[in-house]
Amino acid sequence: MERTLPPLALYVHLPWCVRKCPYCDFNSHERTGELPEADYVGALLADLDAAAPLAQGRNLASVFIGGGTPSLFSPQSIGHLVEGIAARVALAPGAEITLEANPGAAEAHHFRGYREAGVNRLSIGVQSFQPARLRALGRIHDDVEARHAIEHALLCFERVNLDLMYVLPGQTPEEAEADCEIAVASGATHLSFYQLTIEPNTVFHRHRPELPDEDTAAAIEETVHERLALAGFSRYEVSAWSRPGEECRHNLNYWRFGDYLGIGAGAHAKITLPEGARREARSRVPADYLRRVAAGDAVVERRQIAAADLPFEFMMNALRLTAGFPEKLYAERTGLPLGSAEPALSTAIERGLLARERGEIRPTALGYRYLSDLTGLFLQG
DSSP: OOOOOOOEEEEEEEOEESSOOTTOOSSOEEOOSSOOHHHHHHHHHHHHHHHGGGGTTOOEEEEEEEESOGGGSOHHHHHHHHHHHHHHSOEEEEEEEEEEEOOSHHHHTTHHHHHHTTOOEEEEEEEOSOHHHHHHTTOSSOHHHHHHHHHHHHHHOSEEEEEEEESOTTOOHHHHHHHHHHHHHTTOSEEEEEEOOOOTTSHHHHSOOOOOOHHHHHHHHHHHHHHHHHTTOEEEETTEEESTTOOOHHHHHHHTTOEEEEEETTOEEEEEETTEEEEEEEOSSHHHHHHHHHHTOOEEEEEEOOGGGHHHHHHHHHTTBTTOEEHHHHHHHHSSOGGGGTTHHHHHHHTTSEEEETTEEEEOHHHHHTHHHHHHTTOOO
């Protein structure tokens, strides 16, 4: 029987920031001088020209323009990019097109231009509304700019996400609750709440800040979850909360082990081909990426996902969703029978980490709490 291809998305990486945040381990680079907007957008579209055959006739269900700080690019450049994408790989009707933005005054001034350029969902990196916490995180905006940016965004976009963080240096449960109150009252339709973790190769890893102790961290997390639930937001993924029907469709495609093309410095892709699923990675350094695109191939790594690794790869994504997944999705996305995930599946159920009922598999409250342990059961060897 012919295998049905998964939905297809596109990730576009714009790698520049005004300043690198001390907690950030993403592929981002501080801007020095004028950005090469025209050259970079041209390279992105040339990169997509090379990748377009991998779409295999599918439309793009979503596009996510991330970074870095994509809102450093002008609306004209973003418009050229969106038009160029649509000319190379057709957009599905109603395709979700998200752009990440910082709350700075200069970026907010461009919000209407981004909407007119074809972007229909904005994601704003607020992180906190508390001035002291913003300073501790090394953010270059303040709480007033954050509030003004959200107000302006909601005049231009029906769908707005706010990125926020908790368990911050010096944070109290009361401050976390205040952040929740402001975010909920803002009118944003989607909230991404991430717990701050100290990642290798960051300033915070080299100069570790003093974080709340374990009990305070647990109280902060409980406060955030209770307040958002009371406000009518549903937690549908580890760090994602939304109003009904406002889930991020692009991210859902990741968690459901869908396919995605990736263009831009450091972008990754996962594509289902007749011979199996393949991952790709582009060069991380912008100058090298531009050189490689000009030479005809920006991809620095191509690897087939081994059949033995597919159970873990699938579960690592799908079990991030509170609803889990339909059993049939496993075979559709991996090409393997569900039995290939045994004995880990049975072990997880026996330990109370997974529930399996009416053709659905989902993490229990215990499994969600110990998600790393749960997904680790599916590692081979």
